[in-house]
Amino acid sequence: xxxxxxxxxxxxxxxxxxxxxxxxxxxxxxxxxxxxxxxxxxxxxxxxxxxxxxxxxxxxxxxxxxxxxxxxxxxxxxxxxxxxxxxxxxxxxxxxxxxxxxxxxxxxxxxxxxxxxxxxxxxxxxxxxxxxxxxxxxxxxxxxxxxxxxxxxxxxxxxxxxxxxxxxxxxxxxxxxxxxxxxxxxxxxxxxxxxxxxxxxxxxxxxxxxxxxxxxxxxxxxxxxxxxxxxxxxxxxxxxxxxxxxxxxxxxxxxxxxxxxxxxxxxxxxxxxxxxxxxxxxxxxxxxxxxxxxxxxxxxxxxxxxxxxxxxxxxxxxxxxxxxxxxxxxxxxxx
Amino acid sequence: xxxxxxxxxxxxxxxxxxxxxxxxxxxxxxxxxxxxxxxxxxxxxxxxxxxxxxxxxxxxxxxxxxxxxxxxxxxxxxxxxxxxxxxxxxxxxxxxxxxxxxxxxxxxxxxxxxxxxxxxxxxxxxxxxxxxxxxxxxxxxxxxxxxxxxxxxxxxxxxxxxxxxxxxxxxxxxxxxxxxxxxxxxxxxxxxxxxxxxxxxxxxxxxxxxxxxxxxxxxxxxxxxxxxxxxxxxxxxxxxxxxxxxxxxxxxxxxxxxxxxxxxxxxxxxxxxxxxxxxxxxxxxxxxxxxxxxxxxxxxxxxxxxxxxxxxxxxxxxxxxxxxxxxxxxxxxxxxxxxxxxxxxxxxxxxxxxxxxxxxxxxxxxxxxxxxxxxxxxxxxxxxxxxxxxxxxxxxxxxxxxxxxxxxxxxxxxxxxxxxxxxxxxxxxxxxxxxxxxxxxxxxxxxxxxxxxxxxxxxxxxxxxxxxxxxxxxxxxxxxxxxxxxxxxxxxxxxx
Numbered sequence: 001x002x003x004x005x006x007x008x009x010x011x012x013x014x015x016x017x018x019x020x021x022x023x024x025x026x027x028x029x030x031x032x033x034x035x036x037x038x039x040x041x042x043x044x045x046x047x048x049x050x051x052x053x054x055x056x057x058x059x060x061x062x063x064x065x066x067x068x069x070x071x072x073x074x075x076x077x078x079x080x081x082x083x084x085x086x087x088x089x090x091x092x093x094x095x096x097x098x099x100x101x102x103x104x105x106x107x108x109x110x111x112x113x114x115x116x117x118x119x120x121x122x123x124x125x126x127x128x129x130x131x132x133x134x135x136x137x138x139x140x141x142x143x144x145x146x147x148x149x150x151x152x153x154x155x156x157x158x159x160x161x162x163x164x165x166x167x168x169x170x171x172x173x174x175x176x177x178x179x180x181x182x183x184x185x186x187x188x189x190x191x192x193x194x195x196x197x198x199x200x201x202x203x204x205x206x207x208x209x210x211x212x213x214x215x216x217x218x219x220x221x222x223x224x225x226x227x228x229x230x231x232x233x234x235x236x237x238x239x240x241x242x243x244x245x246x247x248x249x250x251x252x253x254x255x256x257x258x259x260x261x262x263x264x265x266x267x268x269x270x271x272x273x274x275x276x277x278x279x280x281x282x283x284x285x286x287x288x289x290x291x292x293x294x295x296x297x298x299x300x301x302x303x304x305x306x307x308x309x310x311x312x313x314x315x316x317x318x319x320x321x322x323x324x325x326x327x328x329x330x331x332x333x334x335x
Numbered sequence: 336x337x338x339x340x341x342x343x344x345x346x347x348x349x350x351x352x353x354x355x356x357x358x359x360x361x362x363x364x365x366x367x368x369x370x371x372x373x374x375x376x377x378x379x380x381x382x383x384x385x386x387x388x389x390x391x392x393x394x395x396x397x398x399x400x401x402x403x404x405x406x407x408x409x410x411x412x413x414x415x416x417x418x419x420x421x422x423x424x425x426x427x428x429x430x431x432x433x434x435x436x437x438x439x440x441x442x443x444x445x446x447x448x449x450x451x452x453x454x455x456x457x458x459x460x461x462x463x464x465x466x467x468x469x470x471x472x473x474x475x476x477x478x479x480x481x482x483x484x485x486x487x488x489x490x491x492x493x494x495x496x497x498x499x500x501x502x503x504x505x506x507x508x509x510x511x512x513x514x515x516x517x518x519x520x521x522x523x524x525x526x527x528x529x530x531x532x533x534x535x536x537x538x539x540x541x542x543x544x545x546x547x548x549x550x551x552x553x554x555x556x557x558x559x560x561x562x563x564x565x566x567x568x569x570x571x572x573x574x575x576x577x578x579x580x581x582x583x584x585x586x587x588x589x590x591x592x593x594x595x596x597x598x599x600x601x602x603x604x605x606x607x608x609x610x611x612x613x614x615x616x617x618x619x620x621x622x623x624x625x626x627x628x629x630x631x632x633x634x635x636x637x638x639x640x641x642x643x644x645x646x647x648x649x650x651x652x653x654x655x656x657x658x659x660x661x662x663x664x665x666x667x668x669x670x671x672x673x674x675x676x677x678x679x680x681x682x683x684x685x686x687x688x689x690x691x692x693x694x695x696x697x698x699x700x701x702x703x704x705x706x707x708x709x710x711x712x713x714x715x716x717x718x719x720x721x722x723x724x725x726x727x728x729x730x731x732x733x734x735x736x737x738x739x740x741x742x743x744x745x746x747x748x749x750x751x752x753x754x755x756x757x758x759x760x761x762x763x764x765x766x767x768x769x770x771x772x773x774x775x776x777x778x779x780x781x782x783x784x785x786x787x788x789x790x791x792x793x794x795x796x797x798x799x800x801x802x803x804x805x806x807x808x809x810x811x812x813x814x815x816x817x818x819x820x821x822x823x824x825x826x827x828x829x830x831x
Contacts, residue, residue: 183698183699188688191674194674194675195670195673198672198685200634201632201665204685
C-alpha cells in the first residue's frame with residue numbers, strides 16, 4: 001500500500017500531466033454525451049498522431065535551447081512535394097522515403113544555419129518558415145490537390161485494429177524516447193542545451209549535434225505531414241498554418257524548458273494528447289475554432305510560468321517529499 | 336557606538352536552518368570580518384543586514400536607531416558591496432552610481448552635468464583612475480569593483496557590508512580595495528567584511544566573527560587568533576597542515592610548448608612539463624595565464640608548436656587535444672564546466688561516454704556501465720553528494736562542484752591536466768582535498784599545469800613556477816627560487 005503510494009507520487013512528480021489528461025477526459029466525457037466513446041477516443045488518438053510526431057522532433061531542438069518556427073511550413077512544403085507530379089502516383093514506400101528525405105533536408109538547412117552562424121534560431125527559422133511556405137505555395141499554386149487512395153492509406157489504414165497514424169506516432173515516441181535517453185546523441189543534445197560552453201570545453205561535437213537536432217525535427221515534421229495529408233485526403237493551402245505554435249505549446253506543456261537542458265519525450269507526447277483532447281472538447285461544446293487559439297495561448301503561458309516556479313516550492317505546497325535534484329530553474333536564478 | 340547591531344537572528348529556508356540565533360555588533364570605525372566556510376550562513380546574514388531578506392526572528396539595528404525588520408535597509412544607512420558586480424555595462428560610471436537616485440531629479444529628467452559633478456568626488460575618494468563618463472563595459476574587473484564601492488558610498492552610509500570584494504581581482508587591485516577599506520574605517524564607517532582570503536582578515540579586521548553551520552562559533556579580537564586557529568574554527572576540526580608532499584617528477588617530457596600564441600593576448604610562450612610534474616603559472620589578472628591554458632587546449636590560437644608525450648598536437652581543435660590526453664578544468668565551473676540542471680552523473684560521464692557505450696556506431700548507452708564509472712569517479716575525488724549522483728549538479732556546494740569538473744576527466748587517464756583557478760570560492764576543507772588530489776594525479780604520472788591567483792597555492796604546490804607578465808612568460812623559477820617576492824617582481828614587470 002505504502003509502496004503504491006510512493007510509486008504514484010513518483011509517477012506524479014515525473015509526469016504531472018498524466019492526471020491532468022485523465023481528469024480532462026473524464027470531465028469532458030461527463031459534460032458531453034458521445035465524448036466518452038471508443039470511437040471518439042480513437043478519433044482523438046488519430047488526430048493527435050501528427051502532433052505527437054512533430055512534437056517529438058521539436059523536443060530535440062528545444063532541448064538544445066533552440067527553437068523551430070518552421071515546423072508548420074515544413075509540413076506544408078512536404079505536403080506540396082508529395083502532391084507534385086513526380087510523386088503523386090509513385091508507390092507509397094517511395095513517397096514516404098522521398099518526403100522523409102525532403103523533411104530531413106529542410107531541417108538540415110535550419111540546423112546548419114543555426115550551428116554555423118551566430119544568428120539566433122528564432123530568426124533562422126522565422127526566415128525558413130517563410131521560404132518553405134512560399135515554396136510550397138509555388139508548387140501547389142495554392143490549389144487543393146486530392147491524394148490518390150494509396151497515399152490516403154497512411155492516414156486511414158490500420159494494423160490489427162490500430163490506426164496507421166497511431167502506429168507511426170507510437171513508433172516515433174518510442175524510437176524518439178530511446179534516442180533521447182539511451183544514446184550518446186540524446187545525451188549530447190541535452191548537454192548542449194544545458195550548458196553550451198561546458199559542452200564545448202568537453203570536446204562535444206556541438207555543431208553536429210545542433211544540426212542533427214534540427215534535421216531530426218525536419219524529418220519528423222515531414223512524417224507528420226504524410227499522416228496529416230493522408231487523413232485529410234488532400235493537400236490544402238492551409239496545411240500547417242500556425243502548426244508550429246501548437247507543436248511548441250505541446251512540447252512546453254510537456255515540461256521541456258525553453259531554455260534547454262531539461263525535458264523528456266513522454267512530456268510532449270502527453271502535451272500533444274492534452275491539447276488534442278481540449279480541441280476535441282471545444283468541438284463538442286460547439287465553440288468557434290478560434291477559441292482553440294485562445295486556449296492554446298493561455299496554456300503556453302501557464303506552462304511556462306509553471307515551469308519557472310521552482311519544483312521545490314511546488315513540492316512544498318503540495319506536501320510531496322522533497323527532491324533535491326532540481327538545482328533551481330534558470331528562469332528564476334538562484335540567489 | 337554600535338553602528339550595526341545584530342541580535343538573535345534566525346532564518347530557515349524550507350526547513351533548513353541557515354542562520355541560528357546569531358548576535359554580534361560592529362562599531363563605528365571598526366572593521367569586523369565575517370568568516371566561515373561556504374554554506375555557513377554568511378550570505379544570509381549579509382542579505383538580512385542589507386535588507387533583501389527578512390529574518391524569521393531577531394532583528395538588525397542600524398546606527399543605534401530602532402530595529403528594522405529587513406526591508407529598506409539602504410535608506411537606513413547600510414550599503415552592500417557585492418561579490419559579483421551588479422553594474423549596467425552600457426551605462427557610464429556616473430549613471431551606474433546614481434541609477435537608484437535618478438528619479439529624484441526634477442521633472443524626471445536626467446541631468447548629466449549634475450551627475451558628473453556629484454560623481455567626481457566619490458571617484459576621488461576610492462582613488463579611481465577613470466572619470467564619471469567612462470563606460471563600464473570598458474573597465475577592468477578591479478575598476479568595476481571600485482565603481483561598485485563608489486555606488487555604495489554615494490548613499491553616504493554609516494555602515495558598509497563587503498561581500499568578497501576581491502574575489503576576482505589581481506594583487507594590485509586587491510591592495511587598492513584594502514586601502515579603501517582602511518580609509519573608510521578611519522573615516523568612522525562601520526565595515527562588515529566577508530572574505531575567503533584569511534590574509535585579508537588578518538590585515539584589515541579588528542575582530543573576527545566566525546560562523547559554522549548557521550551558528551556563531553567565535554567572536555574574538557583578530558589579534559588573539561593565528562591562521563591555524565581561525566581555520567579550525569571555520570572547519571570545526573584540525574586541518575591537515577599545509578600542502579601535500581610532492582612526488583618526484585619523472586624524466587619523460589609530457590608537454591612541450593614552443594612559441595605559442597593565442598593570436599591576440601599572448602605570444603612567444605615556451606616551456607616543458609615532465610610527467611608527474613606540477614607546473615604553476617603565476618601572474619597578475621590579465622597577464623595571459625588563462626589564455627595560455629585555452630590555447631594549449633585548442634580553444635584559441637594556431638601559432639606555435641605543442642607536443643604531448645612527443646607527438647605534435649593539432650592546434651585549435653579541442654577534440655584533438657582531448658584525444659591526445661589533455662584535460663582542462665575551467666576557471667568558471669558553473670558556466671563552463673557543469674550541467675547544473677542535469678543529474679550529477681551526466682556531468683561526470685560526459686567526456687567519456689564512448690567508454691560506456693554498447694553498439695558503438697549507434698551510440699547506445701550502457702546505463703549500468705555508466706553508473707559504475709561515475710560511482711568510481713565520485714569515490715576517487717571523495718565527492719559528497721547528499722542527493723546521490725542523480726541529483727542536479729546545482730545542488731552541490733562549490734567545493735563538490737569543483738570535484739565533479741575535475742573527476743570527469745580522470746577516467747581518460749589524462750597525460751596533462753590543466754587547472755585554471757581550481758580552488759576559487761571554495762572553502763578551506765575542500766581546498767586541502769583538491770591539493771591532495773593534485774599531488775596524487777602527479778604521482779600517477781600526469782603532468783599538471785596549475786593556474787592560480789593565490790600565490791601561496793602556486794608556491795606550495797608547484798615543482799616549478801612560470802611567471803607571466805603582459806602576455807609573455809617572463810621567467811621560470813625552480814621550487815627553491817620561487818619566493819613570493821621573486822614571483823611578484825617578475826609578475827609586475829621587474830627584472831629577475
